[in-house]
Amino acid sequence: MSTANAMKREVGKAAAQRVKSGSIVGLGTGSTTAYTIEFLGERLKNGDLKDIKGIPTSFQASVLAKQFGIPLTTLDEVDRIDIAIDGADEVDPQKNLIKGGGAAHTREKIVDCLAEVFIVVVDSSKLVDKLGSTFLLPVEVLPMAMTPVMAAIKKLGGTPELRMGVKKAGPVITDQGNFVIDVKFESIDNPAELEKTLNNIPGVLENGLFVGVTDVVLVGEVVDGKTVIREL
Numbered sequence: 072m073s074t075a076n077a078m079k080r081e082v083g084k085a086a087a088q089r090v091k092s093g094s095i096v097g098l099g100t101g102s103t104t105a106y107t108i109e110f111l112g113e114r115l116k117n118g119d120l121k122d123i124k125g126i127p128t129s130f131q132a133s134v135l136a137k138q139f140g141i142p143l144t145t146l147d148e149v150d151r152i153d154i155a156i157d158g159a160d161e162v163d164p165q166k167n168l169i170k171g172g173g174a175a176h177t178r179e180k181i182v183d184c185l186a187e188v189f190i191v192v193v194d195s196s197k198l199v200d201k202l203g204s205t206f207l208l209p210v211e212v213l214p215m216a217m218t219p220v221m222a223a224i225k226k227l228g229g230t231p232e233l234r235m236g237v238k239k240a241g242p243v244i245t246d247q248g249n250f251v252i253d254v255k256f257e258s259i260d261n262p263a264e265l266e267k268t269l270n271n272i273p274g275v276l277e278n279g280l281f282v283g284v285t286d287v288v289l290v291g292e293v294v295d296g297k298t299v300i301r302e303l
């Protein structure tokens with residue numbers, strides 16, 4: 072296993088350890104939370120954890136949950152989410168995030184914002200001083216509004232590009248049937264304001280800025296050749 076994967080695995084597992092029996096659990100999307108879902112399944116199987124229900128943030132999370140034996144529910148069936156565990160593409164010192172590298176940020180924001188406790192799991196490469204410095208900002212958009220939304224983003228100083236599929240001709244299609252525009256901003260000085268401004272453009276469903284939502288960040292990193300977990 073690569074060092075990056077080892078960090079993801081350990082941090083994903085550490086977050087899974089924090090889930091208590093009887094909890095409603097938001098299940099994040101991506102390669103790090105895939106390990107969380109796997110370890111939740113293991114804990115259920117060995118009897119260390121009982122009676123949890125998962126709320127998936129994507130088709131991927133839902134498939135993994137079924138594979139690892141985690142019963143699922145929906146937001147129509149529950150009146151709370153006790154804990155959500157999700158990955159991120161960037162984390163700043165205020166625990167604000169950029170998410171959406173897997174085009175799942177719209178559902179993730181719904182689930183993560185509802186959780187009583189929201190835990191972010193990342194490897195140390197995701198830590199940045201300023202959001203937008205290493206990762207483009209994903210914006211989910213209704214396909215028919217793509218052109219005016221791109222024009223509006225340019226007016227805000229961003230450089231938008233339509234996310235294209237890999238092993239698929241044409242654009243990436245989200246779980247909701249929409250497009251993703253990835254935006255380069257020279258500098259994101261006020262993430263809270265930019266999050267609102269982008270969501271105010273007609274045709275935008277949601278953007279990948281998560282501001283003031285995170286409770287805990289667990290970071291997997293390698294120190295003296297060993298993978299360790301630290302909490303921000």
Ligand SMILES: O=C[C@H](O)[C@H](O)[C@H](O)COP(=O)(O)O
Pocket residue numbers: 099100101102103104157158159160170171172173174175176179
């Ligand atoms: O849309 C995807 C999500 O926001 C992911 O949680 C994020 O991209 C991090 O994924 P990974 O753990 O694979 O780096």
